[in-house]
Amino acid sequence: MEFKLISFIRDGLQNFFVRRNPNLIERMNHPCETAQFIAVRRNPLLIGSINNPTEKVQSEVIKNNPGLITLLDEPCEAAQYIAISNDPFVLSLIDTTEDVRLAAIKSNPENIKFITEPSERIQLAAVRQDPKVLLYIDNASEKVQLVAERRSLHMYSFKDQDVSKVGEMNQSAFLMNPVQSSKMSNEKSINKDISLSL
Structure with a gap:
């Protein structure tokens, strides 16, 4: 009971001070989620100054400003999904998880051009949807090239046939x-x- 009261008072004070001056969030070690929301709604750039922002706060900021994901040291996967769905170029700016990359490819295989050194799994997913994206892949494996060739409707190779x-x-x-x-x-x-x- 006592901890909840202290927590309530602490959160209330944080909210009070952040409402007065959103930049104060930078000096707080563990700001509550409400204080984080107050700060980033007033100034979205503060997302980079918040110590360990919550997933909800990250997602809200990134939804409106996908490029701000670059200000986060370790963006959560939810924020990564939101960022790449709004602006696939973000794939070239941050380290994303394999699942996020795969989701980007499933939404549009041409997004592979924004992925630095895509894994073979990502390459295969892209060329299975659209073999023309092979042009965007540096150092595609033989398997990827073969799948692209087989999937292509416009290319037919008579080599070794x-x-x-x-x-x-x-x-x-x-x-x-x-x-x-x-x-x-x-x-x-x-x-x-x-x-x-x-």
Whole structure:
């Protein structure tokens, strides 16, 4: 009971002084969450001066100003998600967790261009969604290159393949085309009628 009373008084005093001068938050060792909110609402740049800001405070500041995440020594994962969803360029400014990077890639595979040295897992996730992002990846592994090549609709490599099979593939694509197959069936019936009349 006594601790709660002391805590209540301490928090009340912090809130009182921070309302008067938000910069005082810089001198507080363990400011309460309410005092943190009061300070950053008056001056969002103070987020970098708060000793161990709470996840809620970080998230609120970053939601409105994604670039301010660079002021945090160790931004929480929630703040990282918010920052990259508002401005993917933030990926190039801070160290993010693998899960945050993966979420950025899932939202837009081109976000890989903002990730320094993406892991193979991140590279694979990106090229599986859009093989063209291979252009943004330095030192892509063979596996990543292979997946990108297989997923690409516009690139076809004949390297190490039997070129004679290309004609067969084109023929089957031609036959699977509904317009061409109906033309061929009409031609067959005409040819059949001609041969019967002869």
